[in-house]
Amino acid sequence: MESQHSPRGFAPATTAEPIAPRRNRRDRLALQPADFVAPRFADVADQRLATALTAEDRSEEDGLDPLERVTCRTHRRWLHDCVSSPLHVVIVTGTRWCRKCECALNVAIDQPAGDVAVRCPSFDETPATRATRQLVRACRAGLAIASDR
Ligand SMILES: [Zn+2]
Ligand SMILES: [Zn+2]
Structure with missing residues (x-):
């Protein structure tokens, strides 16, 4: 397999040996087609969800920020479908978390409009934080992919 090269272009090719049953997940999945589940x-x-979950699991292994995911590994759903779960409050990153009043933020998903609103239940405001912008961006991206028919 001399023609093999790294999908990302970095790291010198070390795949000189024939296809051996390696237990390295990244190498194994790199051989799968794009619609692999x-x-x-x-x-x-x-x-579409199963494919996206698979692809994002793989991307996470390659360095994708888990908070940029549009699918949820834990709930096996689109992020916008489970973002209201308490598991999606991440206090250390300020994700779905108001640092000012130390409470979980509410997320309202408008499926038809593809819109996402994140608000603090105490102030009824959207915290102008990087974590909130990231959450809204990921939910919107998931909505767009899920509704693209
Ligand atoms: Zn979830
Ligand atoms: Zn607040």
Whole structure:
């Protein structure tokens, strides 16, 4: 397999040996087609979601910020479908968290409009933070992908 090269272009090719059963997940998944669905998502009914979950799991291994994901590994759903879960409050990063009054932020998803509103229940304001902008961006991106038919 002399023609193989790194998908990202960095790191010298060290894949001189033939296809051996390596346990390195990144190498294994790199051989999969774009619409590949990982076994753990095989029972996810929405094919587009299953594909996106698989791709983002792989991207996370390659350095994607988990908070940039549009799918949720834990709930196996689109982020906008489970972002209201308490598990999506990350205090240390300020994600869905108001640092001013130390409470969880509410997220309102407008599916038809593809819009996302994040507000503090105490101040009824959207915190102007990087973490909030990131959350809104990820939810909007997921809405766009999920509704693109
Ligand atoms: Zn979730
Ligand atoms: Zn607040």
